[in-house]
Amino acid sequence: MLKALKIHEMDNVAVVLGNVEKGEDVILSNESLNCIQAKDMIPVYHKISLTEIPEDGPVYKYGEIIGLASRLIQKGEHVHEHNVKSVLKTNN
Amino acid sequence: MKFSGYKRPDGKIGIRNYVLILPTCNCSSETCRMVADMIDGTVTFTNQNGCSQTQDDVQYTIDILSGFAANPNVYGTIIIGNGCEVCGAERIYDNIRKRTNKPLHKLVIQECGGTEGTVKKASELARKLVQESSLLHSELYDLSHLIVGTECGGSDATSGIAANPCVGRMSDRLVEKGGTVILSETTEFMGAERILAERAVNEKVAARIFEITERYENYLKNLNTDLRGTNPAPGNKKGGITTLEEKSLGCIYKGGSTKIQAVYEYAEEVTEHGLVIMDTPGADSASLCGMAAGGAQIAVFTTGRGTPIGNPVIPVIKVTGNQETYKKMHCNMDFDASPIITDNISAADNGDELFELVVKVANGYKTQAEIFKMREVGIARLCNYV
Numbered sequence: 001m002l003k004a005l006k007i008h009e010m011d012n013v014a015v016v017l018g019n020v021e022k023g024e025d026v027i028l029s030n031e032s033l034n035c036i037q038a039k040d041m042i043p044v045y046h047k048i049s050l051t052e053i054p055e056d057g058p059v060y061k062y063g064e065i066i067g068l069a070s071r072l073i074q075k076g077e078h079v080h081e082h083n084v085k086s087v088l089k090t091n092n
Numbered sequence: 093m094k095f096s097g098y099k100r101p102d103g104k105i106g107i108r109n110y111v112l113i114l115p116t117c118n119c120s121s122e123t124c125r126m127v128a129d130m131i132d133g134t135v136t137f138t139n140q141n142g143c144s145q146t147q148d149d150v151q152y153t154i155d156i157l158s159g160f161a162a163n164p165n166v167y168g169t170i171i172i173g174n175g176c177e178v179c180g181a182e183r184i185y186d187n188i189r190k191r192t193n194k195p196l197h198k199l200v201i202q203e204c205g206g207t208e209g210t211v212k213k214a215s216e217l218a219r220k221l222v223q224e225s226s227l228l229h230s231e232l233y234d235l236s237h238l239i240v241g242t243e244c245g246g247s248d249a250t251s252g253i254a255a256n257p258c259v260g261r262m263s264d265r266l267v268e269k270g271g272t273v274i275l276s277e278t279t280e281f282m283g284a285e286r287i288l289a290e291r292a293v294n295e296k297v298a299a300r301i302f303e304i305t306e307r308y309e310n311y312l313k314n315l316n317t318d319l320r321g322t323n324p325a326p327g328n329k330k331g332g333i334t335t336l337e338e339k340s341l342g343c344i345y346k347g348g349s350t351k352i353q354a355v356y357e358y359a360e361e362v363t364e365h366g367l368v369i370m371d372t373p374g375a376d377s378a379s380l381c382g383m384a385a386g387g388a389q390i391a392v393f394t395t396g397r398g399t400p401i402g403n404p405v406i407p408v409i410k411v412t413g414n415q416e417t418y419k420k421m422h423c424n425m426d427f428d429a430s431p432i433i434t435d436n437i438s439a440a441d442n443g444d445e446l447f448e449l450v451v452k453v454a455n456g457y458k459t460q461a462e463i464f465k466m467r468e469v470g471i472a473r474l475c476n477y478v
Contacts, residue, residue: 005432005433007257015253017434029436043332044332045249045253045332046332061338061341062341062345064284064337064341065337066334066337066338067334067335067337079334080329080332081329081334086283086336087337088283088336
């Protein structure tokens with residue numbers, strides 16, 4: 001079973017430590033009883049959602065907001081550019 | 093917990109005891125190298141700058157050169173200038189004297205019989221300084237005398253999840269003991285400045301954090317470059333980094349979780365205790381040099397991909413969170429943070445081990461970069477040569 005690392009207790013995403021296939025179970029390495037089924041294929045070191053995150057809801061990693069969900073993210077989904085937006089202003 | 097250090101006449105405590113052969117400019121660098129190659133106990137480097145620079149860049153060069161001479165790891169310095177450069181030996185001498193009263197000599201190639209005459213005079217002086225320095229006894233000092241610079245370079249996905257949290261723990265431990273940790277690389281704060289500002293000890297420090305990031309950004313905008321627009325880079329995204337704030341957060345995790353006590357200019361002398369920020373560029377050697385000139389006696393450098401670089405006046409401890417890199421570049425790595433990923437070791441436990449290594453290095457244990465004599469120097473700059 002593949003492992004994922006939740007960096008801060010407040011986080012709602014974890015970093016997967018190997019390539020994860022859709023439907024595969026992922027275990028949180030620092031919370032050994034917590035297991036999540038991946039809803040997508042997730043490449044190594046990418047993020048998996050640990051809870052359902054509503055649209056515009058904060059995505060927490062390092063105990064801080066790394067962006068907002070650009071749509072509803074379900075538990076077990078791959079969390080990346082396709083469903084997260086930065087909250088920073090850009091100069092473009 | 094204490095470390096064995098050398099007390100300098102200016103009151104600072106060094107963990108190494110070098111004689112620095114200091115090139116004021118590019119033209120005197122190889123002459124310095126001849127002296128350093130000959131005399132054991134000396135260090136030198138190639139100074140790419142010192143002349144044909146704009147006023148601001150000249151100031152950066154002066155601050156780095158005088159900061160190196162003032163670094164507590166340096167017993168004394170022999171300045172070697174060429175004679176016609178902007179950062180002349182006299183000028184560097186005066187600037188060093190503003191920062192320290194340690195042994196100091198100056199020689200000018202154009203006035204000392206060229207390279208042969210200068211090498212002869214410089215090696216005589218260097219022999220004398222090295223012998224004097226060898227008589228110095230080390231004594232035990234409190235960890236509150238330690239300043240540790242933090243740096244990341246050649247980052248990969250493991251840096252943000254293993255190596256930087258590990259260093260963060262080390263930072264917290266050192267701050268708890270009254271020591272100082274420098275968080276550097278302003279370009280990598282961008283996107284996280286609000287989070288850093290919230291951790292500032294007061295509003296003035298918070299304002300300074302916004303000021304240095306805005307200043308950097310405006311400077312880049314003047315060159316029609318937008319860091320936010322190009323970051324995270326495609327390689328970062330492929331590696332799993334989604335947003336700029338995520339990338340910056342992974343980076344600032346090195347500083348740990350304590351309050352930010354002060355913000356320093358590039359190469360400025362660090363005097364506060366606790367966690368502080370220095371305004372440095374993301375370029376590894378230039379950032380390391382800024383912190384060394386600011387008085388750091390050690391640097392801790394996280395690298396996922398692996399890099400061999402060091403510094404002429406401070407030991408650089410390499411930390412990788414990438415198990416493959418630790419194996420493939422074993423000769424360049426000092427600490428393995430990959431058990432956080434592979435063995436369920438917590439960042440706290442791993443960081444405690446790193447803290448012990450930092451104290452061990454303060455006590456004289458040599459880093460890989462020191463053993464290989466890695467002494468890369470980069471100096472921050474704003475403008476092309478003129």
